[in-house]
Amino acid sequence: MEQKLYYQDAYLKNFTAELIKQGNDESGRLYAVLSQTAFYPTGGGQPFDTGTLNGVEVLDVEEVEGEIRHYLAGPLSECAEVEGLIDWERRFDHMQQHSGQHILSAAFEELYQYKTVSFHLGKETLTIDLAIENLSSEEAFAVEKLANKVILENRPIVTKWVNKEELKQYQLRKELSVSENIRLVIIPDFDNNGCGGTHPSSTGQVASLKILGWERQKKKVRVEFVCGTRVLQQLEKKHTILQQLTSLLNAPEQEMAGSVQRMLENRKELEKAVEESKERLLTYEASELIGGNSQDLISRVFQNRNVQELQKLARLLVSKADNKTFLLIAENQDKLQFVFARGMLAEGNMKELAGKALAMINGKGGGNDLFAQGGGDKLIPGEQLRKQIEEIILA
Known part of the structure; x- marks a missing residue:
């Protein structure tokens, strides 16, 4: 215990010692062992001390097989005396x-x-x-x-x-x-x-x-x-955050909770209003797609539409035209997503059709004979996928 100076005086910030040896551990880390040390090694839930030995940074300290190893950023020059300096703020x-x-x-x-x-x-x-x-x-x-x-x-x-x-x-x-x-x-x-x-x-x-x-x-x-x-x-840290929020919310600290609560309630109302607007827009879009179109097969390629929107649009379309088949495809950066749907009076198996589409884009998906969806890599343009699926249906 005599070599463990941190037990003799926890307030010791610097010390001198003899260099016993230098070496590398199994992982190649350089370390030094001293005749005595004030550097505390990791143990008992407390992290190691840092500092310097003769000006060389101490990166880690461990007790291994009874010796305290000081892992260093570089080698110590071979000398009789080593001066150690503890990072006191950390200690x-x-x-x-x-x-x-x-x-x-x-x-x-x-x-x-x-x-x-x-x-x-x-x-x-x-x-x-x-x-x-x-x-x-x-x-x-x-x-x-x-x-x-x-x-x-x-x-x-x-x-x-x-x-x-x-x-x-x-x-x-x-x-x-x-x-x-x-x-x-x-x-x-x-x-x-x-x-x-x-x-x-x-x-x-x-x-x-x-x-x-x-x-x-x-x-x-x-x-x-x-x-x-x-x-x-x-x-x-918390005071800085509170000051920033006080400015952003334009409310004193004691009223901040109420301001945030009102903001969250307003957000929910806005999200509900936006969702209702999207539903109305999809209804208009479905009516426009069908329009006076007499064809049994209607297909479109969209840009940056998620599969949830495609699904909602497809359900609206088949509810308005139960004798038609719809191919909806979206290009999203390097991905392709699609929804295939048919009305009750239309013919075809959407699940089988989706399987053929997924094979073209290395994708995954599923569904049934009336409604199927999937997505995969953009190995071909969306327009090419649309045409190839149309050809399969019309063949």
């Missing part, structure tokens, strides 16, 4: 988030006996999974309130190494995953937890905690939250 953020997770998990257990079964520290937010199936807003608010109370009380956060015998003195929040080198992170009269991560010396340095939301994940509830500086980042 302290991880300290805030990890301690905030301890406090939140302990608060859930303190108030409702809800146990945390997993933890993830992401780049922007954190999550814990609770061994419950539902969480109410009232419960979340009460837990958040208690967590922030503990933070504001600026209680000490104590780290302590214990053996199995000494461990009996503590009531732990969860079972340990190790039986040797046992390290406890303790918030007196609130939380005792086995943990190998880095933490500030007091809860006040976590600054604040905010639950952002939660969702059910199978038989668990996943709670998303942020701590410390990330609370300010979330506030700034």
